[in-house]
Amino acid sequence: MMINLPEMKTITKKIIIIILFSSFAWFTYGQPDANGILHQIDENLSSENRIFESSMTIHGRRASRTITSRSYVEGDKKSFTEYLSPPREQGTKMLKLENQLWIYSPSTDRTIQISGHMLRQSVMGSDLSYEDMMDDRKLTETYNAVVSGSEEFDGRTTWILELTARVDDVAYATRKLWVDKERFVPLKEELFAKSGQLLKRSVLSDVVQIEGRWFPKTIVYKDMLKQGDGTEFKVTDIKFNQDIPDYIFTKASLKM
Template structure:
């Protein structure tokens, strides 16, 4: 019998659908997601629609400048009553500046987990970009040719979402569905990607829906209008002086 050469054997392996990707571990899939979603630094404009159980909807527009999980500056540009309101995040503290009354308020700790403008996106969700691979252990729970489902457990049970279940698009390396749980493993909120786009060297979610599991018929839709990655920045861009400065940031 003729022996199979290494090159021929490799060719056979590559011809079997999904075999190469099936060998990836849960943490390798998580690394792939992090490479797409973690923003070392970015500037963006966005819009947010909040749907309340009463049927009322509120819409907002904003712009932001973020640096990983260290700094973030967000400003509402619409509606008129909220325009100019700014949020500055530095590590685990956040300041909100209200231009109409020229007042700054500090929020920290568990207050960062409250929803911005009554939305399903917390202050923390809006201003933090952290690598999941640094925070969680991961286990594959299901896999098909196109998707892989992973269960995440935090290394620190005091974080906002100690457990997560995520579904990853294997071709693009994007988490298309995320179900967040509290420490007792009760579902809190679900995030679904409605649209993703190739931007620079990554696939990035540009339209998402966040749906509450605590309040019936309450959801938030968040759309990225424009985003630029790896933008230069100075630490002075993220100070209280910058927060309260009139004009562009």
């Protein structure tokens, strides 16, 4: 392959710049590898399985509502949620296996698979869509990550990670993560469109240590294009590495 001279020159320049800057950064911050950080986050947050109770507060235009639920999660492919309150939602169950999602409503005694356009509906009126919950691929599988800097956020020093999609079927082309340098807990995340437009932002707080892990108990999730105060998700009780019987993750358990 022929490469003409001016082109060769620019390429050389670029390489020099990259080398210069990266070494500069390395020496200044002792910056770790971004994938390493993501891995650390995984270590910290994921577990074989967990059972937790949570409350979700949705700030609507007119009023706020709180919905509580109990969830069983195994790995990152299986989850089962049962809504506990308010009375209207009580008994509604949701099962997620791989990339399939079913909802059971006790009043109709029907189990409906949520697919296609229905995935884009909001979960219980929140700023979260079913689809947002569904994507369970590891960030390291779908995104190339680089550390782009460091910043003080909410009184903690954080790494800023920039994630760029490396597969073409993800919902968000790029993401930005603010990760606590000591605890390896993300404190803020922003989701961007292909054009670079900010679409959604979540802010994580109430980081506590549970069973030796650092865990953010509160997440405020907001659709940035829409007006409103977003959705607040609070974990009220969480237990890791529990015995969850297999039948929980079957469609039959929805009707129980």
